[in-house]
Amino acid sequence: MAIAAVLNLVGAFLSTTVAQTISGGLIREGHGGVQITPVFILAGLIGAILWNLVTWLLGLPSSSSHALFGGLIGAAIVGAGFGAVDGGVLITKVLIPAVLAPFTAGLVSYIATKIAFGVTRKRERDGFKVGQIFTSSLVSLAHGTNDAQKTMGVITLALIAGGFQPVGSGPELWVICACAVAIAAGTYSGGWRIIKTLGRDITDIEPAQGFAAEAATTATILASTHLGFALSTTQVASGSVIGTGIGRKGASVRWRTAGRIALGWVVTIPVAGVIGALAAFLAGLGPIGVAIDVVVGGAIVLVIFLLARRNRIHAAQFSAPDPGVFVKPKRRKKKAAAA
Amino acid sequence: MSINWLAFVTVVVAALVTAAALMTLFSVGLRLNDGKERWRRPLAVLMFVLCGVLVLGGIWLVVPVLHPGL
Numbered sequence A: 001m002a003i004a005a006v007l008n009l010v011g012a013f014l015s016t017t018v019a020q021t022i023s024g025g026l027i028r029e030g031h032g033g034v035q036i037t038p039v040f041i042l043a044g045l046i047g048a049i050l051w052n053l054v055t056w057l058l059g060l061p062s063s064s065s066h067a068l069f070g071g072l073i074g075a076a077i078v079g080a081g082f083g084a085v086d087g088g089v090l091i092t093k094v095l096i097p098a099v100l101a102p103f104t105a106g107l108v109s110y111i112a113t114k115i116a117f118g119v120t121r122k123r124e125r126d127g128f129k130v131g132q133i134f135t136s137s138l139v140s141l142a143h144g145t146n147d148a149q150k151t152m153g154v155i156t157l158a159l160i161a162g163g164f165q166p167v168g169s170g171p172e173l174w175v176i177c178a179c180a181v182a183i184a185a186g187t188y189s190g191g192w193r194i195i196k197t198l199g200r201d202i203t204d205i206e207p208a209q210g211f212a213a214e215a216a217t218t219a220t221i222l223a224s225t226h227l228g229f230a231l232s233t234t235q236v237a238s239g240s241v242i243g244t245g246i247g248r249k250g251a252s253v254r255w256r257t258a259g260r261i262a263l264g265w266v267v268t269i270p271v272a273g274v275i276g277a278l279a280a281f282l283a284g285l286g287p288i289g290v291a292i293d294v295v296v297g298g299a300i301v302l303v304i305f306l307l308a309r310r311n312r313i314h315a316a317q318f319s320a321p322d323p324g325v326f327v328k329p330k331r332r333k334k335k336a337a338a339a
Numbered sequence B: 001m002s003i004n005w006l007a008f009v010t011v012v013v014a015a016l017v018t019a020a021a022l023m024t025l026f027s028v029g030l031r032l033n034d035g036k037e038r039w040r041r042p043l044a045v046l047m048f049v050l051c052g053v054l055v056l057g058g059i060w061l062v063v064p065v066l067h068p069g070l
Helices: A002-014 A017-026 A038-058 A064-080 A087-119 A127-161 A173-202 A207-226 A233-247 A255-284 A287-311 A333-338 B005-032 B040-062
Strands: none
Touching: A002 A127, A002 A173, A038 A064, A038 A127, A038 A255, A038 A287, A064 A087, A064 A127, A064 A233, A064 A255, A087 A207, A087 A233, A087 B005, A127 A173, A127 A207, A127 A233, A127 B005, A127 B040, A207 A233, A207 B005, A207 B040, A255 A287, B005 B040
16 A cells, blocks of 8 residues: 555656646636636535535545536636636547547457457466556556646646736646645555455456556556546546456446446536536625635535445545446356356 | 647557557566476566566656656
8 A cells, every 4th residue: 555655656746747737728817818716716626526525425436537627617617707718628638538538448458458368378367466566556656647636737726826826837846745745645544445345346357357457547547648638547447447347258248337337427527517616606706605615515525424424335436436336257167156 | 629639549559559568578478487498487587577668668758857858
């Protein structure tokens, strides 16, 4: 777990292209575009946070990245009109990658799985367990380059909007450090629960498939980050899992479940947007509005946590959905004989 | 608004080539390792080393600070 945390930390420092997409590209700020104030960014964040928690409570795996985008866009539109959002950037660097990335990961994972099963013989495949130590570390690294970046992007956006930084500048070093540390700390503290949950359902996925899926996830995320595409690591990882499931002989995909989850993802940007817009509208009414935003937002968060404790839902939904959700693997011969 | 399709193609191709190369090297390495003949071990190790080279090379390409000249 410490390794994953450290690698996330390192990854965050490696590249700031995605942060600049968020801070400089998506929401126009400064003289060229329309004025975005930190208050509206707050509204956007409230939108993102509330939607994230709602999906967590409902047990829906959701993309926190897309909730972030949705919230910001909703707030920006209410706060400063449609001109505040750079539609070009939205489409090319957010929406198209959002759709393309999971499919890419799926395709890459499928082919990688075919290679794995084609080249190696059954008794050799245990070696993939060792390989997975490296590939899962790489996923942590890639995750750091993309996810920490979005946080940096938002903070930088707020700093630019507040006048602390010139328009068009990149993230300051202290912002980079702070976000990197936060992601690493989060990985370290919350990671074990996620590993336990995934581990339970991964028993039906062979190490070779895990290796293939993780390699595909890393490759897709790093290639996208290089071009400044902000994408959802959750979705990419899920795409890889489906790809590797299809790649293995005899496995079938639970399409209905996959469809339900896909629907949740499609809904995320608009719904987070609406909540963000609502928060922005309240905030626009003046300081009382901002206070209402924070108080009501905080109350909703509290209610959600209380409800969650009653249902004993755990934080597994923050990670990629369990592979078992999507794919019914080939039945093991032993199990069939025992049945 | 013009869409830079080349960028998307780049992502798909780069991800595919990298992951396929890594998987091929690793699988060949595992396959070579299977058996007692003396010549197998060094070749397998070579495969795994190439895996490492590939990964490091990929990271080098992605991290801007590592290649200011490019």
